[in-house]
Structure formats: structure tokens, C-alpha cells
Amino acid sequence: MANAALDPHAAIATTASGAPDRLTTADGRPLVRALARSQSKARRRAFLLVAPLLAFILITFVVPIGQMLQRSFHNDGFSANMPQISAWFAETPAGTVPDDAAWTALAADLTASAEARSIGVVGTRINYDLAGSRSLFTSTGRKVRRGIEPPYRDALLEMDEDWGDPQLWSAMRGASSAVTGNFYLAAVDRTRDEAGKIVQVEENRRIYVTLFWRTFWLSGLITALTFVLGFPIAHLLATLPMRKSNLLMILVLLPFWTSLLVRTTSWMVLLQQQGVINDILVWLGIIGDGQRLQMIYNQTGTIIAMTHILLPFMILPLYSVMRTINPSYVRAARSLGATSWTAFRRIYFPQTLPGLGAGAMLVFILAVGYYITPALVGGSSGQLISNMIAMHMTDTLNWSMAAALAALLLGAVLALYWLYDRLVGVDNLKLG
Amino acid sequence: MLDDRNGDAFVAFEHVQKSYDGQTLVVKDLNLAIGKGEFLTMLGPSGSGKTTCLMMLAGFETATHGDIRLDGRPINQVPPHKRGIGMVFQNYALFPHMTVGENLSFPLEVRGMTKAEREGRIKRALDMVQMGSFANRRPAQLSGGQQQRIALARALVFDPELVLMDEPLGALDKQLREHMQFEIKQLHEDLGITVVYVTHDQGEALTMSDRIAVFNDGRIQQLAPPAQLYEAPENSFVAGFIGENNALAGVIEDLQGDKALVRLDGGGLIDATAVNIREKGQRTTVSIRPERVEFKPEMMSPDAHTIEARVLDVVYMGDILRARLSVAGSDNFVIKMRNTIGQTRLQPGQHIRIGWHPQDARALDPV
Numbered sequence: 105m106a107n108a109a110l111d112p113h114a115a116i117a118t119t120a121s122g123a124p125d126r127l128t129t130a131d132g133r134p135l136v137r138a139l140a141r142s143q144s145k146a147r148r149r150a151f152l153l154v155a156p157l158l159a160f161i162l163i164t165f166v167v168p169i170g171q172m173l174q175r176s177f178h179n180d181g182f183s184a185n186m187p188q189i190s191a192w193f194a195e196t197p198a199g200t201v202p203d204d205a206a207w208t209a210l211a212a213d214l215t216a217s218a219e220a221r222s223i224g225v226v227g228t229r230i231n232y233d234l235a236g237s238r239s240l241f242t243s244t245g246r247k248v249r250r251g252i253e254p255p256y257r258d259a260l261l262e263m264d265e266d267w268g269d270p271q272l273w274s275a276m277r278g279a280s281s282a283v284t285g286n287f288y289l290a291a292v293d294r295t296r297d298e299a300g301k302i303v304q305v306e307e308n309r310r311i312y313v314t315l316f317w318r319t320f321w322l323s324g325l326i327t328a329l330t331f332v333l334g335f336p337i338a339h340l341l342a343t344l345p346m347r348k349s350n351l352l353m354i355l356v357l358l359p360f361w362t363s364l365l366v367r368t369t370s371w372m373v374l375l376q377q378q379g380v381i382n383d384i385l386v387w388l389g390i391i392g393d394g395q396r397l398q399m400i401y402n403q404t405g406t407i408i409a410m411t412h413i414l415l416p417f418m419i420l421p422l423y424s425v426m427r428t429i430n431p432s433y434v435r436a437a438r439s440l441g442a443t444s445w446t447a448f449r450r451i452y453f454p455q456t457l458p459g460l461g462a463g464a465m466l467v468f469i470l471a472v473g474y475y476i477t478p479a480l481v482g483g484s485s486g487q488l489i490s491n492m493i494a495m496h497m498t499d500t501l502n503w504s505m506a507a508a509l510a511a512l513l514l515g516a517v518l519a520l521y522w523l524y525d526r527l528v529g530v531d532n533l534k535l536g
Numbered sequence: 537m538l539d540d541r542n543g544d545a546f547v548a549f550e551h552v553q554k555s556y557d558g559q560t561l562v563v564k565d566l567n568l569a570i571g572k573g574e575f576l577t578m579l580g581p582s583g584s585g586k587t588t589c590l591m592m593l594a595g596f597e598t599a600t601h602g603d604i605r606l607d608g609r610p611i612n613q614v615p616p617h618k619r620g621i622g623m624v625f626q627n628y629a630l631f632p633h634m635t636v637g638e639n640l641s642f643p644l645e646v647r648g649m650t651k652a653e654r655e656g657r658i659k660r661a662l663d664m665v666q667m668g669s670f671a672n673r674r675p676a677q678l679s680g681g682q683q684q685r686i687a688l689a690r691a692l693v694f695d696p697e698l699v700l701m702d703e704p705l706g707a708l709d710k711q712l713r714e715h716m717q718f719e720i721k722q723l724h725e726d727l728g729i730t731v732v733y734v735t736h737d738q739g740e741a742l743t744m745s746d747r748i749a750v751f752n753d754g755r756i757q758q759l760a761p762p763a764q765l766y767e768a769p770e771n772s773f774v775a776g777f778i779g780e781n782n783a784l785a786g787v788i789e790d791l792q793g794d795k796a797l798v799r800l801d802g803g804g805l806i807d808a809t810a811v812n813i814r815e816k817g818q819r820t821t822v823s824i825r826p827e828r829v830e831f832k833p834e835m836m837s838p839d840a841h842t843i844e845a846r847v848l849d850v851v852y853m854g855d856i857l858r859a860r861l862s863v864a865g866s867d868n869f870v871i872k873m874r875n876t877i878g879q880t881r882l883q884p885g886q887h888i889r890i891g892w893h894p895q896d897a898r899a900l901d902p903v
Binding site for chain 1: 594596615617618620622625627642643646
């Protein structure tokens with residue numbers, strides 16, 4: 105051992121035979137394993153250090169979100185409580201006219217479900233697909249508990265003729281399997297007709313696709329506006345002397361530290377028809393008292409308030425990148441013969457791209473999921489998809505629908521992120 | 537010398553003043569004429585105004601007062617991109633998002649040259665700095681010395697007649713710096729360009745320049761070729777700033793022409809050449825270079841005064857021996873001896889008499 109330890113070549117001695125020579129340590133163990141062992145303790149300690157955070161994220165973030173997203177394609181409200189008719193749907197192809205076996209199974213399920221007081225859950229599930237059908241189930245439930253005699257088809261039709269509606273049967277078929285893509289179809293304004301074909305919903309019920317487009321279009325517009333407004337400010341911050349730029353920085357950050365609600369409310373005060381800005385315009389005689397501008401409770405309100413709220417997210421990454429750009433680059437460009445515009449366009453601006461990319465990603469992703477501000481100042485034309493998700497969460501209690509919409513939104517954002525990575529490269533992002 | 541012929545000068549500063557805050561002048565009444573093809577170095581400590589002068593010449597700062605002329609025409613109102621001056625920056629300022637080739641192409645593109653013409657010039661410029669195969673690299677992939685060469689090539693690629701260099705070698709290690717000094721000098725001679733070079737490194741200034749302008753406190757303290765600057769400094773600042781220097785304070789005892797007799801504050805009488813003193817009784821600082829001090833009687837001029845000295849310590853530095861002496865109350869008197877075979881080795885504590893040729897001791901303004 106002593107000799108081996110003294111021999112400087114021992115540590116990199118290779119096995120005498122064998123084609124791919126493996127490096128070994130002085131005492132003959134493979135180098136790779138020795139390295140892993142020597143680092144394992146440090147690695148264990150490092151893991152222990154992050155373990156609390158990991159557990160926290162798993163419990164409060166990954167699991168609930170996973171559960172929520174699961175609802176978008178899994179809902180057993182109908183299938184668990186109506187097993188016999190679900191089995192009949194499973195055996196027959198889509199569009200099959202319900203036969204005696206189907207009516208018998210339906211009557212049996214309805215009776216059982218009414219006895220178990222789960223008929224409301226069943227009705228709610230069908231109601232998601234066919235509005236107004238919850239009451240059909242509950243009222244029929246009350247009636248079958250008083251007794252139902254064969255032939256079941258006639259008996260049920262007598263209780264309510266809606267039972268003969270092919271759309272109802274199509275909706276029940278859709279709900280008969282716990283795992284379903286129907287919520288995703290609904291989230292893009294599609295549904296299945298009686299024959300099981302995917303078709304668009306009626307014109308007046310198509311809302312989600314429009315809302316998705318509006319969300320992305322408004323988010324893009326807000327991102328562009330924050331860029332136009334934020335770029336000069338970030339440049340000013342980065343080039344002013346430290347004392348002045350610190351003061352300006354506080355002005356940038358001040359709204360950041362103010363409650364979101366306060367900021368949104370102050371926009372209401374400013375922008376409403378009897379608000380400060382309209383009053384000033386009327387007082388200056390620019391507009392007449394009868395022509396007060398509608399600047400809030402519509403898309404304009406959403407754009408103004410969200411641009412203001414998201415502006416720091418654009419300014420800060422831009423600023424942090426601009427501060428590192430040495431002024432000598434622009435000077436060099438100027439001395440090489442470039443006009444100030446060319447120097448800006450070809451030398452300065454390209455170097456701000458990592459900050460711009462980071463800022464644009466931040467603002468866009470935040471804007472896509474924004475909820476409170478559009479809800480407060482958006483009126484009806486300024487609502488975004490997140491407001492619809494919130495509505496399904498709190499009002500209609502159709503969590504599956506909310507989850508499907510959220511999953512689509514998440515998917516779209518991830519797709520954009522992927523696209524960004526392909527085009528620009530995520531390594532080029534600089535947040536600070 | 538071009539000092540009094542501003543009319544023919546390629547670059548001329550005429551009574552240039554610069555203030556940033558309206559309270560103090562960073563550059564005070566600068567007059568400087570640079571000839572065509574000259575290598576002029578602006579040397580000075582930081583804050584002496586040398587970089588400000590360069591920036592005014594490049595067009596990044598405007599003169600508060602006075603005229604700057606380039607090839608006869610005033611350029612105060614000409615924006616930097618129309619001055620046609622090449623510039624090498626301290627940190628090279630190579631555009632990080634462009635390849636070496638694109639960096640060199642930039643000044644040619646903004647001048648509207650065709651692709652073929654650009655490629656020819658880029659190749660020539662890269663070959664000139666021996667970086668021909670690096671056109672497709674990014675600046676970040678190059679070493680400091682390579683970046684330096686590219687910065688040089690970029691400043692030269694559009695054939696400017698005047699090239700400004702702002703401490704271009706400051707970030708390189710000693711060996712590379714010396715090598716690059718040589719290369720820059722070589723390029724200057726081959727291309728016949730005019731170079732204005734800013735540095736705070738006196739060694740760099742001495743080895744490269746045709747003339748050196750020593751800046752301090754917003755003024756040019758002396759403008760002279762390197763040898764004259766070193767051997768005949770005109771004031772105490774220049775004497776102290778350039779090279780090593782022994783300064784002895786005293787009073788003029790006698791003055792005849794440029795021959796002065798100085799009574800030192802610490803006792804003793806020495807000979808000196810009067811430089812910027814006018815009358816008897818005036819205070820002065822006598823400046824003597826360490827290598828011009830003699831301690832062997834046979835080497836001294838026979839009619840000169842000598843002075844008592846005590847050896848404090850001797851440092852062996854390889855090529856030379858450096859001894860610190862106590863002379864006339866000052867413990868910072870240094871002499872240098874060549875490390876030759878027969879050289880006398882001084883011992884600490886030894887008492888010797890030292891002297892010098894009167895023209896090597898310069899009686900300057902009191903510090």
C-alpha cells in the first residue's frame with residue numbers, strides 16, 4: 105500500500121488487460137465507484153437541505169394540481185351511480201336506439217340511485233352536457249321512488265317525455281364512462297351529436313374558443329405595451345447615476361409593493377365615467393359632458409389596468425440586463441461609423457434580448473392567467489378565460505370543465521414556452 | 537517639434553477646456569499638436585484628464601471651450617460616426633452577439649461596402665493581426681490577447697488615418713503586454729497611421745511612443761520624446777512620475793546661468809542644473825536618477841561637489857543591485873549598480889561619498 109501511495113502513477117493505473125481500460129484507484133477499486141462514494145455524503149446532505157421544500161411542493165402543489173387536472177378527463181358522477189345503463193352503453197355502439205333492455209336498466213338505475221339519494225349527482229353530471237336536465241333526473245327520481253311498473257319505456261315517458269330525447273341519451277352515453285374527453289370537447293366549443301360525431305355547439309353557445317383567442321390576443325397586446333412603455337424606463341434606470349436611478353427604481357417598485365386590489369380600485373377611480381380623467385377632459389373642454397369616455401368595465405379597462413400592474417415584470421429583467429451592457433459597446437459602434445440609430449438597432453438592442461425575452465415570457469404568462477383585474481374592471485368584453493375557469497369553480501361547480509379549460513391553458517403556455525426555447529433558447533433568459 | 541506649428545498639425549487641441557459639473561475644470565487650457573504618422577502617448581495618473589481628452593477627440597465628450605481640429609477642420613460639431621477615427625477600447629468592446637468576422641464587417645457595412653469588398657478587407661485585417669482563422673469564433677471564445685488583436689483589427693479594418701487607443705493592454709498579463717506593445721508599434725510603422733495612445737503605464741509609454749504628453753491635474757506637464765522626458769524632466773511631477781527618482785529638497789545658494797549650487801535642507805552642498813528656477817534663495821527640489829549617482833571617486837567629475845551617505849540596505853535584483861542610502865537627512869535615496877563581475881558590493885552601515893555630473897541633477901520646482 106505504501107508503495108502504491110507513493111507512486112504518482114498508481115492513481116491512474118489501468119487494468120493490464122481488457123479492451124476498454126477502466127481507471128482504478130491506487131488500491132484497485134474502479135475510479136467511478138470511488139468517486140461516487142466520496143461524494144455520496146455531500147450529496148445526501150444536499151438532498152436533506154432541499155427535502156423540506158421538495159415535500160412542501162409535492163404536498164401543496166403537485167398533488168392538488170394533479171388531482172384537479174385529473175377531473176378534466178375523469179368524472180364518475182354518472183357511471184358510478186348508474187352501473188346498469190352504463191354497461192348497456194358500453195355494449196352498444198353510439199347512435200343505437202334504446203331497446204327494452206336499455207329502458208329496463210335505466211329504470212333500475214334510477215330507482216337505485218333515487219333510493220341512495222345520489223340522483224342529484226347523476227343529474228348534475230348530465231346537466232354539464234345538456235342544460236336543464238338536472239331537474240329531469242331529480243323529478244323522475246321522486247316519482248320512481250313511489251314505484252314504477254313495466255313497460256318501463258312508456259312509464260318513464262309518461263313521467264317526462266324528455267326521456268325520449270336523443271340528445272339526452274347521447275349525453276348519458278358520453279357520461280357512461282368515467283374517463284371522458286367530453287370536457288375537453290366542451291372547452292373548445294365542440295360536442296358529440298347523437299351518432300357520436302364531434303360537432304360544433306350551437307352558434308350562441310360558442311364562448312370558450314373566442315375567450316381563448318381573446319386571452320392570448322390581449323396578453324400579447326399587454327406584453328407589447330409593457331415593452332413599449334418599459335424599455336425606455338429600463339434604459340433610463342440603467343444609465344442614470346446610481347442615486348437618481350435608485351429613486352426611480354423605488355417609483356417602479358412602489359406599485360409592485362401595493363396591494364393588487366388597491367391598484368385596480370384606483371384605476372376604477374381614475375377611469376370611470378364620472379372619474380378623474382373624464383372630469384379633467386370635460387373641464388378642459390376636450391369632450392362634452394355627454395360624451396364621457398367609457399374607459400373601464402370593458403376591454404380598454406382590462407388592458408390599461410393589466411399593463412400597469414404587469415409593467416414591473418417587464419422593467420426589472422430588462423433593467424438587470426441593460427445594466428450589464430457596457431456603454432463602450434455603443435461608443436465602439438459609433439466610432440466605427442454607425443449612426444446612433446444603427447448602433448441602437450444592431451448593437452444595443454440585440455444585447456437586451458435575453459432580458460426582453462424573460463420579461464415578455466413573465467408578462468405574457470402572468471397575463472394569460474390573470475383573474476382579479478379583468479373580473480373587477482373588465483366588464484363583459486374584458487373577461488378572460490381565467491374568469492370562466494373561476495366561474496366554473498365557484499358558480500356552476502363544474503370542476504371538470506374548469507380543469508379542462510385550465511389544462512388547455514397550461515398546455516398552450518407550455519407549447520409557447522417550448523416554441524420560445526426552440527426559437528430563442530431558454531438559456532438566453534435572464535431574470536436578473 | 538510641432539508645438540508651434542498648429543496649422544500643419546494633423547490633430548490639434550487649441551485652448552481646450554472641459555468641465556463636467558461647471559465647478560471644476562477636468563482639462564485646463566490644453567494645447568497639443570499631433571503630427572501625421574506620429575505615435576503620441578497621453579500618460580498620467582487616473583483623473584489627470586488624459587482619457588477625457590481622448591473622449592473629446594473621439595467625439596464622446598464635447599469640449600466646454602476651445603477647438604479640436606482634425607486634418608485642419610474643426611470637429612467640435614462633428615458626431616463621432618462621421619469622424620472616421622478608429623478606436624480600441626480598454627475592455628475591447630467586441631460585440632458579444634457577433635462573430636469575429638461580423639465584428640469586423642460592422643464598420644464596413646455601415647459604410648455601405650459590397651460583400652466582396654468587405655470580405656477582402658476583413659481577411660486582410662485578420663491576417664494583419666495573425667488571426668486569419670478566427671473569423672467564425674465568438675469573442676467569448678477567445679483569450680484576452682486574441683480579443684485584443686481582434687479589437688485592433690476592427691479599429692483598423694476601415695483604414696482610418698487616426699487610431700485612438702484607451703489603455704488597450706491594461707487587462708493583459710505582463711508578458712503578453714510586452715509582446716502586444718511590440719506588435720502595435722510594428723503596425724503603426726507599417727501602416728503609417730497616426731496613433732493617440734492613453735496609458736498610465738510609463739514603461740509602455742516609453743517603449744512605444746514618438747512623443748509622450750504627461751498629464752497631471754488637467755494640464756500637460758511636459759510633451760517630449762521618451763529619452764528627453766526621462767533624462768530631462770521639466771518639473772518635479774514629471775521627474776517623479778517617470779521612472780525612479782531621488783528628490784532632495786534645498787535652497788538655491790548660487791546661480792550662474794544654468795549652473796546652480798544648492799544648499800540641502802539636511803546639510804551639504806551639491807551641484808545641479810537649473811531647470812525651472814529663476815533666482816538665488818528660491819526653494820527647489822533636486823532630482824537625480826538612481827543610475828546616475830556615482831560612489832567611486834574615479835567616476836565623478838573632478839570639480840563637482842560630493843556628499844556624505846550611509847548605506848541602509850542593499851537589495852539583490854539580479855541584473856542590478858539596488859542600495860538605499862541615507863543622504864542629507866533623507867532615508868529614501870536610492871542608487872542602482874549594474875551587477876558586473878568587478879562591481880563593488882556595498883555593505884549596510886558603510887559610509888561612502890556620492891556625487892554626480894551636474895547635468896544629471898536637475899533643480900526643479902519645490903514639491
